[in-house]
Amino acid sequence: MDETRPKIQKELASPPLKQGETLPGGKEGSETSPAKGPTESPASTDRMMEEVCERENLKAALFQVRSNGGSPGVDGMTVDALGDHLKTQWPTYRAQLLQGTYQPRPVKRVKIPKPDGGSRNLGIPTVLDRFVQQAVLQVLQRQWDPTFSEHSYGFRPKRSAHQAVAQAQKYIAEGYGWVVDLDLEKFFDRVNHDVLMARAARRIADKRLLKLLRAFLNAGVMEDGLVSPTEEGTPQGGPLSPLLSNLLLDELDRELESRGLRFVRYADDCNIYVRSERAGQRVMASVKSFLSRRLRLKVNDAKSAVARPDTRKFLGFSFTAGREPKRRIAPKALDRVKDRIRELTRRVRGISLQEMVDSLGGYLRGWRGYFAYCQTPSVLEGLDQWIRHRLRAVIWKQWKRGRTRYERLCDRGIPTQEAAKAAGSPHGAWRMSLSPALKRAYRNADFLSMGLPSLAPARA
Numbered sequence: 001m002d003e004t005r006p007k008i009q010k011e012l013a014s015p016p017l018k019q020g021e022t023l024p025g026g027k028e029g030s031e032t033s034p035a036k037g038p039t040e041s042p043a044s045t046d047r048m049m050e051e052v053c054e055r056e057n058l059k060a061a062l063f064q065v066r067s068n069g070g071s072p073g074v075d076g077m078t079v080d081a082l083g084d085h086l087k088t089q090w091p092t093y094r095a096q097l098l099q100g101t102y103q104p105r106p107v108k109r110v111k112i113p114k115p116d117g118g119s120r121n122l123g124i125p126t127v128l129d130r131f132v133q134q135a136v137l138q139v140l141q142r143q144w145d146p147t148f149s150e151h152s153y154g155f156r157p158k159r160s161a162h163q164a165v166a167q168a169q170k171y172i173a174e175g176y177g178w179v180v181d182l183d184l185e186k187f188f189d190r191v192n193h194d195v196l197m198a199r200a201a202r203r204i205a206d207k208r209l210l211k212l213l214r215a216f217l218n219a220g221v222m223e224d225g226l227v228s229p230t231e232e233g234t235p236q237g238g239p240l241s242p243l244l245s246n247l248l249l250d251e252l253d254r255e256l257e258s259r260g261l262r263f264v265r266y267a268d269d270c271n272i273y274v275r276s277e278r279a280g281q282r283v284m285a286s287v288k289s290f291l292s293r294r295l296r297l298k299v300n301d302a303k304s305a306v307a308r309p310d311t312r313k314f315l316g317f318s319f320t321a322g323r324e325p326k327r328r329i330a331p332k333a334l335d336r337v338k339d340r341i342r343e344l345t346r347r348v349r350g351i352s353l354q355e356m357v358d359s360l361g362g363y364l365r366g367w368r369g370y371f372a373y374c375q376t377p378s379v380l381e382g383l384d385q386w387i388r389h390r391l392r393a394v395i396w397k398q399w400k401r402g403r404t405r406y407e408r409l410c411d412r413g414i415p416t417q418e419a420a421k422a423a424g425s426p427h428g429a430w431r432m433s434l435s436p437a438l439k440r441a442y443r444n445a446d447f448l449s450m451g452l453p454s455l456a457p458a459r460a
Helices: 004-013 045-052 055-068 079-099 127-147 161-173 193-201 207-217 240-258 277-295 331-344 353-371 377-399 402-411 416-423 436-441 444-449
Strands: 107-113 119-124 178-183 221-223 226-228 262-266 269-274 305-307 317-319 327-329
Touching (some): 045 079, 045 127, 055 127, 079 127, 079 207, 127 240, 161 269, 161 327, 178 277, 193 240, 277 305, 327 331, 331 353, 377 402, 377 436, 377 444, 402 416, 402 436, 416 436
Antiparallel strands (some): 107 119, 178 305
C-alpha cells in the first residue's frame, strides 16, 4: 500500500501546476487540513469546489479509487489506466470543475441478484467520474458527517453494522419488545432529485458544486447500448450515493428524535423500538405518512411489519426472545451460507481437496468476519461439523474404488481390518463420511492444517 502512494503523488504532480495550485506537503494519501490561503482554504461553503480540487484531497481520492478497484464504466477505462490519463488531462478537468462545466458520463447499469431472489440495479460510473465523486465525497463528508444523527450507522466513518445491531439489542433489553421494521421500497431507485437537491442547497452555497451534484444525478444510464435519462434515484455503485442517502434520511432521523423514539438506522434499513404492538402500529402509520409527504418515499408494506424482534431480521442478525436477548444469525442468512457452502463443496466439481478447501476457506473467512458477532456459538459449531461432514463425503467420493479407499485409509494410520471393513461398505459417501475410520483418517486438525478456518470461537 505504501509503495502506491508516491506513484499517486507523481501522477497528480504532472504536468506542472498553474499559479495558485501549489499545496503544502503532507502525508501522502491522507486527508489533511486545508492550507492557509484564500484559494486553497475556502472559508465558506461558496468556495467548496476549490477545496475539492486541492492537491491532498485529490491524492487521497485517487488512492481510494484504486483501492476500491471495480469494473470500467461506459468508456472502458480501467482503474489502472486512470493515473496516466490524469497526467495529461487533469488541467482540463480541473478547469471544468472550477468553471462549473464538468459533465459526467452516463453510468453503466448492471443487475445483481438479491438474496431473496430478486435483482438490484447497480450503476457503474466511469473511473474518472468515480475519482471526481470521491474527491467531492471527502470534502462533504468531513463537513456533514459530524452533523448527522447518532442513531445513523450506515456508510459513516468509525461506525458499523455491528454497532447498529448492538444498539438494537440494547433497546430490546431495556424493555422495548416490539419493533417497527421499515423497508423503503426501492429506495436508491426512487429518491426524488428535487427533494434531495433542496436538502443539499441548505448546506452548500457553492453553485458549481450544486450543479455538479445535479449533473451526477441526471447523468443517465446505459443499458444494452442505449442511454436513458435518470429523473429519480441515486445509482448504487458511485461513491457519493451513500452520503446523499444519509443526507436525505437525516430528516427522518430528526423527526424520530423529536418524537423521543428509540431507533436505529443503517442506510435505508430503519428499526424503531416501542413497548407495545399498539404503539408500534401508531408509529408505523405516522412514519409512513411523514416519508410520503416530506421525502416522497414509499414504505414497502410486504417487507415492513410491527412484530416481535425475534421474528424479524436486522442487518443479517436476529435476537433470541426473553429478558436478556442474544444476537443470533437470522434464519435467511444461515440458509444463504449453507447454499453457498453446498455450491463450493459439490462432489462433482472436479478439483482436488486442497483446491476445494482453498476456495471454501476464502469465503468462510469473510463470512466469519461479520457473523462471528453472534452470541450463539452452538450454531457456528454446528456449521463447522456440517462442513467437515461434507468434505469427508467429497474425499470418499473422490477415492471411488474399494481398493483405493482401503489403501488411503491405511496410509493415514487406520488399522487394516477397520480399513477393509470401511472400504467394503455398501453405504454411500454421505453416510460413510460419519464413519469412525474416515473421521480418524481426516481429523478436525487435518482440515485446519489445510487452511480450513473454524467458524466457532476457540474454547478457553
